[in-house]
Amino acid sequence: MPDEHRDSSSFRDNRGFVYWQDGQAYRQINDSGQEAYELFMAGDLYHALVQGGLMVSHKEIQIPPQARGAYKVIHPQQIGFISYPYEWSFQQLKDAALATLAVQKLALKHDMVLRDASAYNIQFVEGRPLLIDTLSFDRYKAGEPWIAYRQFCQHFLAPLALMSRVDLGLSQLLRVHIDGIPLPLAAALLPLGSKFNLGLATHIGLHAKFQRQHESTAQKTRATMSITSLHGLIDSLERTVKGLDLPQTKTQWGDYYENTNYGDDAFKEKARIIKQYLRTIKPNRVLDLGANDGSFSRIATTTGAFVISADIDPLAVDSNYRQMKTASETNLLPLLIDLTNPSPDLGWANQERRSFNARAGSDVVMALALIHHLAIANNLPLGHVADYFAGLAPHLIIEFVPKEDSQVKRLLATREDIFPDYTAEGFEAAFSARYTVASKTPVDGSARILYHLERKASS
Amino acid sequence: MIRFMAYIDPASGSLILQAAIGTIMGVSFAARNQIRDIIAKFRKDPQASKPEND
Numbered sequence: 001m002p003d004e005h006r007d008s009s010s011f012r013d014n015r016g017f018v019y020w021q022d023g024q025a026y027r028q029i030n031d032s033g034q035e036a037y038e039l040f041m042a043g044d045l046y047h048a049l050v051q052g053g054l055m056v057s058h059k060e061i062q063i064p065p066q067a068r069g070a071y072k073v074i075h076p077q078q079i080g081f082i083s084y085p086y087e088w089s090f091q092q093l094k095d096a097a098l099a100t101l102a103v104q105k106l107a108l109k110h111d112m113v114l115r116d117a118s119a120y121n122i123q124f125v126e127g128r129p130l131l132i133d134t135l136s137f138d139r140y141k142a143g144e145p146w147i148a149y150r151q152f153c154q155h156f157l158a159p160l161a162l163m164s165r166v167d168l169g170l171s172q173l174l175r176v177h178i179d180g181i182p183l184p185l186a187a188a189l190l191p192l193g194s195k196f197n198l199g200l201a202t203h204i205g206l207h208a209k210f211q212r213q214h215e216s217t218a219q220k221t222r223a224t225m226s227i228t229s230l231h232g233l234i235d236s237l238e239r240t241v242k243g244l245d246l247p248q249t250k251t252q253w254g255d256y257y258e259n260t261n262y263g264d265d266a267f268k269e270k271a272r273i274i275k276q277y278l279r280t281i282k283p284n285r286v287l288d289l290g291a292n293d294g295s296f297s298r299i300a301t302t303t304g305a306f307v308i309s310a311d312i313d314p315l316a317v318d319s320n321y322r323q324m325k326t327a328s329e330t331n332l333l334p335l336l337i338d339l340t341n342p343s344p345d346l347g348w349a350n351q352e353r354r355s356f357n358a359r360a361g362s363d364v365v366m367a368l369a370l371i372h373h374l375a376i377a378n379n380l381p382l383g384h385v386a387d388y389f390a391g392l393a394p395h396l397i398i399e400f401v402p403k404e405d406s407q408v409k410r411l412l413a414t415r416e417d418i419f420p421d422y423t424a425e426g427f428e429a430a431f432s433a434r435y436t437v438a439s440k441t442p443v444d445g446s447a448r449i450l451y452h453l454e455r456k457a458s459s
Numbered sequence: 460m461i462r463f464m465a466y467i468d469p470a471s472g473s474l475i476l477q478a479a480i481g482t483i484m485g486v487s488f489a490a491r492n493q494i495r496d497i498i499a500k501f502r503k504d505p506q507a508s509k510p511e512n513d
C-alpha cells in the first residue's frame with residue numbers, strides 16, 4: 001500500500017489502517033493484528049455483528065505486492081457519506097451510543113471486548129448506526145476492566161448529558177474536543193440536579209473526580225473487576241443513556257412547516273416542480289441545504305438518489321432522523337450543519353476530520369426557502385452564495401423568496417432594509433456569473449420562484 | 460496483574476473507578492436479572508413458552 005493513500009484519520013492503532021484506492025476504502029491488518037482478527041472471525045463475532053445490523057461487512061482480498069507488514073487486506077462495505085458526531089442530532093448520537101454498547105455486549109458473549117469506543121468509529125449506513133472498525137476487538141481477559149470506558153463517557157455520555165440537561169447546542173463542544181468532552185468540563189457544566197441521577201453522578205461526576213485524583217499515577221494500575229461487574233457497568237451505562245431525552249424546548253424552525261405561508265396546493269405544486277427538475281437531472285447524490293425536517297429531501301429520494309439532508313436546527317434534524325427511522329428509509333442522511341459556519345478541517349495537521357465542503361460534493365444542491373436566511377439574516381452577498389453552491393455541485397435547484405413573502409417580512413421587521421438588490425432580477429443577475437437558467441417556474445399560489453440552474457463550464 | 464494492550468489511554472482513574480463501583484453494579488445487575496426471571500416465570504403464558512419452531 002503506498003503510504004500517500006493512507007486515510008489521514010487512520011494513524012492511532014498499530015494493528016492496521018485504512019487506505020484509499022480508486023475511490024474505494026480498504027483496511028490493511030498488520031501482523032500485530034493477526035491474533036485478534038482471527039479470533040474475531042473464527043469465533044463468529046463478526047457474523048453475529050453483521051447479522052445483528054451492528055457492523056459493516058467486509059471481504060478479504062489479495063494482499064497487494066507493495067503492502068508492507070500486512071497480514072490481510074479487507075475491502076469493507078463502502079459508506080455513502082462520512083459524518084461526524086458534531087453533525088448528528090441528539091437521537092443520532094444516542095443511537096450511536098446504544099449501538100456501541102450493543103456491540104460490546106455481543107463481544108463479551110464471544111469472549112471478546114471492544115477496545116475503543118470512539119464515536120468516529122460509528123457511521124450511518126443505510127439509515128443505521130454501524131461500527132466500521134474491524135480492528136476494535138481484543139480477547140477478553142478475566143478480571144480486566146473496560147479499557148474504553150473513559151472514551152465511551154467522553155465521546156457519548158458527556159455530550160448526550162449536556163445536550164439533554166443543559167443545551168442541545170453543546171454537541172458542538174465535540175468540534176473543540178476531538179477525543180470527546182473532558183469529564184471534569186462536563187461535570188462542571190451539568191446542573192445540580194444531575195447529581196441525583198445515579199448514572200450521571202457516577203459515570204460523569206465521580207468519574208471526573210477519580211480522573212483528577214489519579215492523573216499522576218505513573219505505574220500500571222492493578223484495578224480488576226469480575227465479568228458480572230463488567231456486565232453491570234455496561235448495563236448501567238445503557239440505562240443512563242436510555243434515560244436521557246431531548247429537552248422540552250422549541251427552536252426557531254422546528255415547527256416551520258406548520259407555520260409556513262404555503263397553502264396545501266402551493267406545497268404540492270412546489271413538490272411537483274422539484275420532482276420534475278430532478279427527473280431531468282437524474283442525480284445519484286443530492287445535497288439538500290436548509291432541509292428542515294426533510295420533507296423535500298424525501299421527495300428527492302423517490303427519484304432514487306441518496307440525499308444528504310442538512311439543516312442548522314437540531315430539533316428539525318432530530319425530527320428528520322426519527323421519521324427516517326420510523327419509515328426505515330435507507331437513502332437519506334439527516335445532518336446538523338450551520339451553512340454560515342460549516343464543519344472545518346480538524347484534528348492533527350487539520351487533516352484528521354475533513355471539512356463539510358470537502359465531503360459534500362454532489363450532483364445537485366437543493367436550496368429551498370433558504371436564500372433569504374443567507375442573504376438577509378446573514379448579510380451574505382448573493383454572488384457569494386452562488387460561488388459557494390457552484391463549488392458543491394453542477395446543478396442547483398433554488399427557490400427565490402421575494403421581499404413580499406411573510407417569512408422575509410419577518411426577517412426585515414426589526415432591521416433596516418439594506419438589500420436593494422434582493423429582487424428576482426438581482427438574484428438572476430448575481431447567479432448568472434456562475435450559472436445558466438435551465439428552468440424557471442413560479443410556484444402557483446405563492447410569490448416564490450423555483451429555478452433549475454446549471455453551472456457554467458468555466459465555474 | 461492485568462497488562463493492558465490498549466492503543467488508547469484507558470486512564471488510571473477510569474480503571475480504578477470501575478473496580479470501585481463494579482461490584483455494586485454487578486450485584487445490582489444480577490439481582491435485577493433474577494427479579495426479571497422470577498416475574499417472567501409467574502407471568503409466563505403457556506403458549507409463549509413453546510419453542511418458536513414448534
